[in-house]
C-alpha cells in the first residue's frame with residue numbers, strides 16, 4: 001500500500017507556486033464540449049481528477065491532447081450522449097457533463113454519482129434546474145436520462161447555492177432559447193471562472209459571482225483559449241504550513257481576494273500574513289491562538305479548508321469551535337487526528353477542538369481529499385514519523401504535493 005511518510009519537527013521556508021484550480025478546470029473541461037471547435041487550456045494541473053474528466057469526455061467522443069503543460073480539447077461533431085458508471089462514480093464532478101451534453105445533443109444518460117465520505121451529496125438541484133429548462137428527466141437503474149430536443153430559458157431559484165448545480169445549469173442555458181435567470185446561485189470564484197470561459201466561447205452570461213446569474217442563450221459556441229484561475233484551496237493549505245511547522249513561506253500565484261476568509265482567520269489566530277503582488281507571505285513561530293469558525297458558501301469560510309484548519313487548531317492555544325454547515329458528514333478526519341493526539345469532540349455538525357502541543361506521529365488514513373491534506377499538515381508538527389495511507393484522495397486534488405512540501409524543507413517521501 002502506498003504510504004506518505006512525514007517526519008515532523010522541521011521548520012519550513014521558501015516559496016511554493018500554486019497550480020490551476022481543480023474545481024475550476026473540471027467544469028471548464030466539461031464545458032469545452034459545448035463547442036464544435038477546439039479549446040485550449042494554457043496550464044492544467046497534473047491531477048487524478050483531471051485525468052478522470054478527460055477520460056469521460058474522450059468516452060463522449062472528444063480528442064484530448066497535452067500541449068506545453070496545457071490541454072487541447074477537440075470535441076467531435078457528433079457527441080456520444082452516455083457517460084459510463086465507472087468514471088462518474090469515481091468523481092462527482094463527472095456529472096458536470098450533463099448540461100453540456102443536453103445542450104449539444106438534446107439528450108444525456110449519466111450514472112448517478114456516488115455519495116462519498118463527506119455527505120450524501122444529492123443531485124436534486126441539478127435536476128430541478130435542468131427540468132425547468134424543459135428537459136424530461138427519468139431515473140432508471142442508477143442512471144439519469146435527460147431528454148430535451150430544445151432547451152428553453154427559465155427562472156430558476158436554487159434552494160441552496162450549489163456550486164455544481166449553478167455550473168450545470170449555466171452550461172445548459174448557454175445554448176438554450178431565450179434568457180435564463182438563476183437566483184440564489186453559487187458565488188464561488190470557480191463559478192465565475194467557468195462563466196468567463198463560456199463568455200470567451202461566445203456565451204452571454206452576466207452576474208456570475210453574485211446571487212443572480214443571467215444567461216442569454218446563443219445559437220452556437222466556439223472553442224476558446226483560456227487560462228484557469230489558481231487553486232485557492234491549495235494556496236490555503238500551503239499557507240497553513242508556516243504556523244503548523246514554524247517558519248516563513250511565500251505562496252505564489254494566488255488571487256488574494258479569493259482567500260479573504262482564510263487569511264482573516266489566520267490573522268485572528270495571531271499569524272503574520274502579508275499580501276504581496278500575486279503572492280501571500282506567511283510567517284510564524286508556531287505559536288497562535290484558537291479561533292472559532294463556521295463553513296459557509298462563498299464568500300464565507302470554505303468547507304474545503306475546514307479539515308486543514310482543524311489540524312491547525314488541534315495545536316492552538318485554547319479551545320476552538322468548528323461548525324460545518326455545507327456538508328453533513330465532513331468530520332471524518334477528526335478520528336484520525338485524534339489518533340495523533342488531538343483532543344476533539346464531535347457533536348453533530350460541531351467539533352470542539354482543545355489545543356494541545358503534543359501531537360505524535362502514527363499510522364493514519366486519509367478518508368477524503370482534504371482529510372489527507374489535514375493529516376499531512378498535522379504531521380509537520382508531530383513528534384516522530386507519521387504514515388498516511390489513502391493517497392489516492394490526495395492525488396485527486398494536489399499536484400506535486402510531495403515535491404512542493406520537500407521544496408519548503410519538509411521531510412516527506414512516498415513509499416510502496
Ligand SMILES: CC(=O)N[C@H]1[C@@H](OP(=O)(O)OP(=O)(O)OC[C@H]2O[C@@H](n3ccc(=O)[nH]c3=O)[C@H](O)[C@@H]2O)O[C@H](CO)[C@@H](O)[C@@H]1O
Nearest residue numbers: 023093121122123124125126160162163164165304326327
Ligand atoms: C468539483 C467541485 O467543484 N467540488 C466542490 C463543489 O462541490 P459540489 O458542487 O458538489 O457542492 P455543492 O455546492 O453542490 O454542495 C453544497 C451542498 O448542497 C447540497 N446539494 C448540492 C446539490 C444538489 O443538487 N442538492 C444538494 O442538496 C450538497 O449535498 C451539499 O450539502 O462545491 C463544494 C462546496 O463549496 C466543494 O466542497 C467542492 O470541492
Ligand SMILES: C=C(OP(=O)(O)O)C(=O)O
Nearest residue numbers: 023092093304369370397
Ligand atoms: C470535496 C472536494 O471535491 P469534490 O467535490 O470533487 O469531491 C474538495 O475538493 O475538497
